[in-house]
Amino acid sequence: MTSRAFKENAFRLYLYFSVAVGVVALGALLLRVLIDGFGFVDEVLLFNPPSSNPDRAGARPAILATVWLLGLVFGMAVPGGIATALWLEEFAKKDRWYNRFLELNIQNLAGVPSIVYGILGLAFLVRGLGLGRVLLSGSMILALLVLPTVIISSREALRAVPDSIRQGGLALGATRWQVTFRSVLPAALPGIATGSILALSRAIGESAPLVLIGALTYVAFDPSPLNAFTALPVQIFQWIGQPQAEFKSLAAAAIIVLLVILLMMNLAAILLRNKFQRKW
Amino acid sequence: MAATDAFGKAQPASRRLGSARRRWGEDVGKGVLALCACLSIATTVGIVIALLLPAIEFFGTVSISDFYTGTNWAPLFEPAHFGVVPLVLGTLKITFIACLVCVPFGLGAAIYMAEYARPRIRAVLKPSLEVLAGIPTVVFGYFALTFTTPLLRSIGIDVDIFNALSAGIVVGIMLIPTVASISEDAMQAVPAGLRQGSYGLGASKYQTSTRVIVPAAISGIIASFVLAISRAVGETMIVAIGAGLMPTMTVDPRLQTETMTAFIAATGIGDVATGTIAYKTIFAVGLTLFVMTLFLNLFAIKMVRRFREVYE
Numbered sequence: 375m376t377s378r379a380f381k382e383n384a385f386r387l388y389l390y391f392s393v394a395v396g397v398v399a400l401g402a403l404l405l406r407v408l409i410d411g412f413g414f415v416d417e418v419l420l421f422n423p424p425s426s427n428p429d430r431a432g433a434r435p436a437i438l439a440t441v442w443l444l445g446l447v448f449g450m451a452v453p454g455g456i457a458t459a460l461w462l463e464e465f466a467k468k469d470r471w472y473n474r475f476l477e478l479n480i481q482n483l484a485g486v487p488s489i490v491y492g493i494l495g496l497a498f499l500v501r502g503l504g505l506g507r508v509l510l511s512g513s514m515i516l517a518l519l520v521l522p523t524v525i526i527s528s529r530e531a532l533r534a535v536p537d538s539i540r541q542g543g544l545a546l547g548a549t550r551w552q553v554t555f556r557s558v559l560p561a562a563l564p565g566i567a568t569g570s571i572l573a574l575s576r577a578i579g580e581s582a583p584l585v586l587i588g589a590l591t592y593v594a595f596d597p598s599p600l601n602a603f604t605a606l607p608v609q610i611f612q613w614i615g616q617p618q619a620e621f622k623s624l625a626a627a628a629i630i631v632l633l634v635i636l637l638m639m640n641l642a643a644i645l646l647r648n649k650f651q652r653k654w
Numbered sequence: 655m656a657a658t659d660a661f662g663k664a665q666p667a668s669r670r671l672g673s674a675r676r677r678w679g680e681d682v683g684k685g686v687l688a689l690c691a692c693l694s695i696a697t698t699v700g701i702v703i704a705l706l707l708p709a710i711e712f713f714g715t716v717s718i719s720d721f722y723t724g725t726n727w728a729p730l731f732e733p734a735h736f737g738v739v740p741l742v743l744g745t746l747k748i749t750f751i752a753c754l755v756c757v758p759f760g761l762g763a764a765i766y767m768a769e770y771a772r773p774r775i776r777a778v779l780k781p782s783l784e785v786l787a788g789i790p791t792v793v794f795g796y797f798a799l800t801f802t803t804p805l806l807r808s809i810g811i812d813v814d815i816f817n818a819l820s821a822g823i824v825v826g827i828m829l830i831p832t833v834a835s836i837s838e839d840a841m842q843a844v845p846a847g848l849r850q851g852s853y854g855l856g857a858s859k860y861q862t863s864t865r866v867i868v869p870a871a872i873s874g875i876i877a878s879f880v881l882a883i884s885r886a887v888g889e890t891m892i893v894a895i896g897a898g899l900m901p902t903m904t905v906d907p908r909l910q911t912e913t914m915t916a917f918i919a920a921t922g923i924g925d926v927a928t929g930t931i932a933y934k935t936i937f938a939v940g941l942t943l944f945v946m947t948l949f950l951n952l953f954a955i956k957m958v959r960r961f962r963e964v965y966e
Contacts, residue, residue: 385860392762396830400786406801457690480694485951487888489915493940497704518697551680579790582890586922607792629793
């Protein structure tokens, strides 16, 4: 074998191995969770409140709180994110320093560690505003956390709408505002929806900032926005930290529930994309 | 004099392009959009204030040099010590191990997807990496504790229950999709002409990938590494679950450790009274963390913009 052929094959082997690391790790992770937790996904887990007795402990308040969070974060982050994206893409003068600063700021916010958002919540929402360690505080923090992601994906969707659509509208005498809301936004909506769902699925899996603002508590009642809460990932974290092995199995079972919720959200995003995506 | 149109017909002088009357509703609407855009500025300002004010109070009690050079971290003990070096060391250990995993394998996966994979394989591979990217970090933490650590023990590496090695490896696995997708984007943006030119000169796939594509996409690739480092530095749940909560002054990856993020989370959980110096450590450590990730993010953003400018 010539040295060139040897290098070629060695390199190929390295590439295959690289790909395998990610795929095998994903497989091992899913398998581990399924083996540990599948037997524990039952009505006790879904419908019981947490308990110090692993046989009776469930995740009902955590699951309901996660559904609440989903709705509240959606209501706050998505309109705000779309509005910002519309401003930056359709109205702002891009060469002005303040708009460029805005853009840089959003890109940086997307990379700020989630625990820092938790500190923000601790300082302003929980103590500053006196809102306390409640579900509403948690949802506001998560909304701020995913806002940059929603903005960035919405901007990409808006940018994918060809300029001829805008020019056609303007040529017919529509104002910029009319063109934006009657032509561009409807055309970009499937892309925006897909990106927003993916951003929301990130919020649902997030636990670090919630832990910091005090979601790691024993909550036996069904959640509401102005009460103490614990979300599903936080419940998982709490169970992982228990010394008894049964709680580890419960954690694995709750992970399965969480992954199923995320899977459904991702499926919805993919279906939306496939059904409504247009090639221009 | 009245203006004339293309046929020389007189037009009223007031007639001009654009809307005849001002649309106040639209101006208000635009104001609302701009206001929403300002929310992200407010978030940044809020973060800076939330971190800076308590941190300044903290540094009024503990000197900055003691904080950044001290090697004993025991804020909750009596007498308390506030040397942040063990926490920074813990973060660097995790980040270094994570990079050993995500840099070579993420880049390899990116080259494979951009240059080697047939469309069919790529159509399966890309979504599976996206799934990996979507797994919540608390699940990765569970994986570190119940899979990676026992695996390391079974191949003869004598690690603690909580250890930096296992957590670092899992953080690295979590970051493979980050490195792979940004690097792949950068490689896809390399003009096809460069690729064809290289093949036309008789170069092999390996030569084209390593000597043409990777150098041409280098700013995007570096950006992906830097973003991965930034995310490893800021990762909380995996290290809180997998690496433990005991600050250690050692580089031995088999032992327990505590990172800056894990400390913040653990102290936030515990019932530390507001206003105490122990409580304010959260903000001093948080500020350190924020500044570190800020510089990494700005550098990465700059590198990404560079490859976008060159090829798009």
